Amino acid sequence: MLRSLYIAAFCAILSGPVMANPMIMDPYARSSGPTARAGAAFFMIHGGETADRLLDARSEAAKRVELHTHIMTQDGLAKMVRLKDGIEIPAGGMVRLERGGMHVMFMGLTAPFEQGMPITVTLVFEHAGEIEVQIPVDQERRPAVSNASHDH
Numbered sequence: 001m002l003r004s005l006y007i008a009a010f011c012a013i014l015s016g017p018v019m020a021n022p023m024i025m026d027p028y029a030r031s032s033g034p035t036a037r038a039g040a041a042f043f044m045i046h047g048g049e050t051a052d053r054l055l056d057a058r059s060e061a062a063k064r065v066e067l068h069t070h071i072m073t074q075d076g077l078a079k080m081v082r083l084k085d086g087i088e089i090p091a092g093g094m095v096r097l098e099r100g101g102m103h104v105m106f107m108g109l110t111a112p113f114e115q116g117m118p119i120t121v122t123l124v125f126e127h128a129g130e131i132e133v134q135i136p137v138d139q140e141r142r143p144a145v146s147n148a149s150h151d152h
């Protein structure tokens with residue numbers, strides 16, 4: 001009895017702080033070239049114990065930082081739109097920001113994105129609050145899905 005209580009407490013210590021909040025996995029950022037004025041960041045968000053919502057992203061790397069997604073226009077063209085209501089993160093679920101889909105958009109880069117350079121981004125969640133992440137620039141990363149034509 002004591003032993004199982006001890007194990008339960010130990011597990012709570014191990015998993016508690018990590019699992020309570022959303023976790024950012026495999027982040028990278030890119031721009032369309034060395035002189036590009038805009039860039040984007042992509043990553044996976046693993047939901048924490050409770051549902052949450054990514055409301056905003058902030059960074060010194062650009063004049064404006066917004067959460068975007070792509071929609072198809074009636075002419076079959078991909079168009080970027082701002083996610084005004086943020087991104088819903090289901091409890092224990094996984095949300096993917098990826099090329100041709102949702103992304104963090106950097107408009108008016110304060111410095112060109114250079115390979116390997118870390119971009120500091122503060123993600124603002126409704127419940128978890130602010131989570132700061134270092135996102136490395138990776139210009140060589142290929143899109144995970146076959147929609148490179150909708151790229152920035």
Ligand SMILES: [Cu+2]
Binds near residue numbers: 040
């Ligand atoms: Cu965008």
